[in-house]
Structure formats: structure tokens, C-alpha cells
Amino acid sequence: MASGCSLVWIGALLLGLGASPARAFQFQHHGYEEMVRALFAVQSQCSYVTRLYSIGRSVEGRHLYVLEFSDNPGIHEPLEPEFKYVGNMHGNEVLGRELLIFLSQFLCEEYRAGNQRVTALIHNTRIHILPSMNPDGYEVAARQGPELNGYLVGRGNSRDVDLNRNFPDLNGLMYYYEKSNGKNHHLPLPDNWEVQVEPETLAVIKWMQNYNFVLSANLHGGAVVANYPFDKSREARVRGKTIYSATPDDKIFQKLAKTYSYAHGWMHKGFNCGDYFEEGITNGASWYSLTKGMQDFNYLYTNCFEITLELSCDKFPPASVLPREWLANREALVSYMEQVHHGIKGMVYDDNNNPIGNAAISVASISHDITSGVDGDYFRLLLPGTYTVTTSAPGYQPSTRTVTVGPAEATQLHFYLKTEPKGTNLNVKVPQGKKSPSPPAKAGRFPEQSSNPSLFHKATESEGRKEDHVTCVTDLCSCEVHFL
Numbered sequence: 001m002a003s004g005c006s007l008v009w010i011g012a013l014l015l016g017l018g019a020s021p022a023r024a025f026q027f028q029h030h031g032y033e034e035m036v037r038a039l040f041a042v043q044s045q046c047s048y049v050t051r052l053y054s055i056g057r058s059v060e061g062r063h064l065y066v067l068e069f070s071d072n073p074g075i076h077e078p079l080e081p082e083f084k085y086v087g088n089m090h091g092n093e094v095l096g097r098e099l100l101i102f103l104s105q106f107l108c109e110e111y112r113a114g115n116q117r118v119t120a121l122i123h124n125t126r127i128h129i130l131p132s133m134n135p136d137g138y139e140v141a142a143r144q145g146p147e148l149n150g151y152l153v154g155r156g157n158s159r160d161v162d163l164n165r166n167f168p169d170l171n172g173l174m175y176y177y178e179k180s181n182g183k184n185h186h187l188p189l190p191d192n193w194e195v196q197v198e199p200e201t202l203a204v205i206k207w208m209q210n211y212n213f214v215l216s217a218n219l220h221g222g223a224v225v226a227n228y229p230f231d232k233s234r235e236a237r238v239r240g241k242t243i244y245s246a247t248p249d250d251k252i253f254q255k256l257a258k259t260y261s262y263a264h265g266w267m268h269k270g271f272n273c274g275d276y277f278e279e280g281i282t283n284g285a286s287w288y289s290l291t292k293g294m295q296d297f298n299y300l301y302t303n304c305f306e307i308t309l310e311l312s313c314d315k316f317p318p319a320s321v322l323p324r325e326w327l328a329n330r331e332a333l334v335s336y337m338e339q340v341h342h343g344i345k346g347m348v349y350d351d352n353n354n355p356i357g358n359a360a361i362s363v364a365s366i367s368h369d370i371t372s373g374v375d376g377d378y379f380r381l382l383l384p385g386t387y388t389v390t391t392s393a394p395g396y397q398p399s400t401r402t403v404t405v406g407p408a409e410a411t412q413l414h415f416y417l418k419t420e421p422k423g424t425n426l427n428v429k430v431p432q433g434k435k436s437p438s439p440p441a442k443a444g445r446f447p448e449q450s451s452n453p454s455l456f457h458k459a460t461e462s463e464g465r466k467e468d469h470v471t472c473v474t475d476l477c478s479c480e481v482h483f484l
């Protein structure tokens, strides 16, 4: 994995570090106020390449702040992929929150110092960092502190709901469609889903609806391993036994997980916290099955590929280990972001060179389509190899092309779809027979969010919500004995 090219990159990164001393870092735990101050400070120091916005509020009213890095903050540039990191969705798993604050400070400092690798990353990627998805739970855990923190204290939000068991369950529908040749991507949300999820979950789902994310990771603690989808087992009734539950993109997910584990100081060694994971990675369901998790939801509802990073045995480690943890994760955090630039990407146009949003991009032999965004651009993560790719959209003739993907930058592959002749069957035929055509673009799908955060608050603040309205609908829930 360490090609000559990547070694040069690592060298460049270290060189950049030397140029901007790490003494600006304060390796401490950040309570809510301190975290907000730290994020605002980064935004102020790197105002040309950052934007701080809120995607909504927690139950107790704390903002869910996201720091964006981009050469054009607040703007989606066609063919520039969107990436996200989410930390601290379990309030008592705090290392990810600190690492994402450090990462924000690091990106800003290195950018200012002229680090070529960081500069290229920020200029070619739109990076969104949400250090804490569960700021209320964090405060509960932090009141006990690192020494006394119980295994579950502060895990849930302030209504004690586990946010990583709170997303709409789309796996059941996916597994049904796999058998019935149904839709293989962007599965529909259940009716009234908004009132079945917590405010923090609602905010994150609306965030996903508003940005065409390509790659993501959510950061946890309690083990040291990179966990990839599916988390939910296909064999819902098997108890006491775990079964690997592969996505159609299993090989890509394994490579993404290994990118992190091998760039991490010790994750790849496998023996950590009393567990052993070969190469430091695991399929979620083969470890233990869980329902309504965030990573499966990303894959089934959006174009985004997300993995779950378990980063520390101790969920609330003492501040004294933070420098060591930062050094162990720094390269991995950067390398993982760079993975968003692999595979293929391109534009989908009509006869008049107008972009076509929500076109389906299908890769032969991988039964999981992705779609173009409102600007007509698409991003399809793929391993090196030769692929047959078909793009289709209602009202247009599908177009099929063959492309070879190399190990470096994403290969650009643009599609020009001809309008379906009048009088012909408008049902789009897609080779592969494994899917039905996508529905027309939903109004407002992936619209660019206003840079005025108050517009977004309105949409995500909910009132008068009933407590304890999330019910467990599968028998798997009772089997969940791990809480990571």
C-alpha cells in the first residue's frame, strides 16, 4: 500500500509539520464551549478556506457545528467531491471528537504553512467536519470525567436514545429487493420518519439530503478496528452466531477500511483491547449485528460510502494520551480523506450540454448504483480495473462506456445522453436486470445549502416531540450485547 508516491506524500506532510510547530495544539478535552471556541478560532485563522455552519440543534439546544474546508467554502464545485467526518455520536466516546478538533487545527495550520499535500486536499475536496453529533451526551459523560466514566454513561442523547440505533432501517427493504430484483440504491424513507428519529439524527439526515457526500467515516471508541458495512445481518433470526453481511461494494469497503488501519499507528496489527481483527478491519455484521446504524443508512439512502472507526479501548481516555493518539491517527485521517479521489467521476449532460441531475450510474457486476448531483456531476468509488458503466435517466437513452481505472486520481468519464425519441417506450432499460430505473429527481434533492445557517436551523429544530417513540422492530435488537 505504501507506494513510492505515498511515501513522498508522507514526507511532504512531515515536512509541512516541521514548518508549523505542533505547539499551537492544546492537547486537552474540549467541553462544548471550548469546542465551539476552538472551531471558531480555526475559522477565523483560515477564513479563506473554511466555513462554520450548524446543521441543527441537540435536544438541549446545543448547535451541531460543522467546519467546512474548501477553496470555495459554501459552494459545491462540479467534479469536486464532498467528504465528511462525524465524531462523538456516542457522547461518552470522546477520542473522535478531540481528533476532529485537532484535525481542523492541523489542516488550517498546514494550509497556512504551505503544506503541498494539505493544500491539494483542500483545493480539490470539500471537507465537512462534525466533531460532535451528540454534544448533550458528551456533557453527561464529561461530568464524570475520564477516570470514573461508566461504560454507558452519556452514550445516548439527553433522552438516552442511542443515535447509532436511531436511523431508519433500510436494510430489510434492501435484502428483500436483492431477492426480487428491486431498486439497489437510494431506498425510500418510511412514512413519518421525521417523528421517529431524534433531533440529532434528523439534523444529520437533512445534512445528507443537502450535500452529495461521496465518502465518510464516523468515529467511535471501545475497540480499535475499522468496521465497514453492512452492520445489519441478512440472517435476522440466527442467534448467538455472526454472519458476514457484504455489500455489493465489499472489496472497495475493505480497501477503505485498510487504508485507515494501515495508516494508523497500531490498528492494522489486529490485537487490540483484548480482541483480534485481521488487518485491523471487520465487516460490521460479522462482528455483531446492529440495526438502524448510521453507516448502513449512508450506503442505502445516499451516494455516500461510510465506515465506522473504533479508535480507542478506553472510551474516555485521559488527556495525557491525546498527543500519542493524535500522532497515531493523523496520517490515517488524511489518507482516508484522499480516498475520495479514486474511481471514476464525470458529468452527465443532455443533447444541449445541460447537466442532468439524478441520473443513475450503474457499474456492471456491482449491484449498487449511484446518482449524479443537481450539477450533473457524479463520483463512483472503484478499485483499479476495467469496468462497463451505464448511465441512464428517465426520458433519455442510456449510454454505456468502458473505462479503465488506475490506482491514482479518479478517471474522468463524461456521459452525453440523447433524448428518448417521441413515441418510444419511456421506460429506461438498464442492462444488468438487477434494478429498476430511478424515479425522477425529487424536488430539492442535493440543493446547495444557503450559507446562512439560520435557514437550516428552521428545518431541523423540532418541537413538542414525544419521548421514547423509537421502537425496536427486529428481533436482532435484543441480541445487541456490544455497545461500541
Ligand SMILES: [Zn+2]
Residues within 6 Å of the ligand: 090, 093, 164, 220, 221, 483, 484
Ligand atoms: Zn460508539
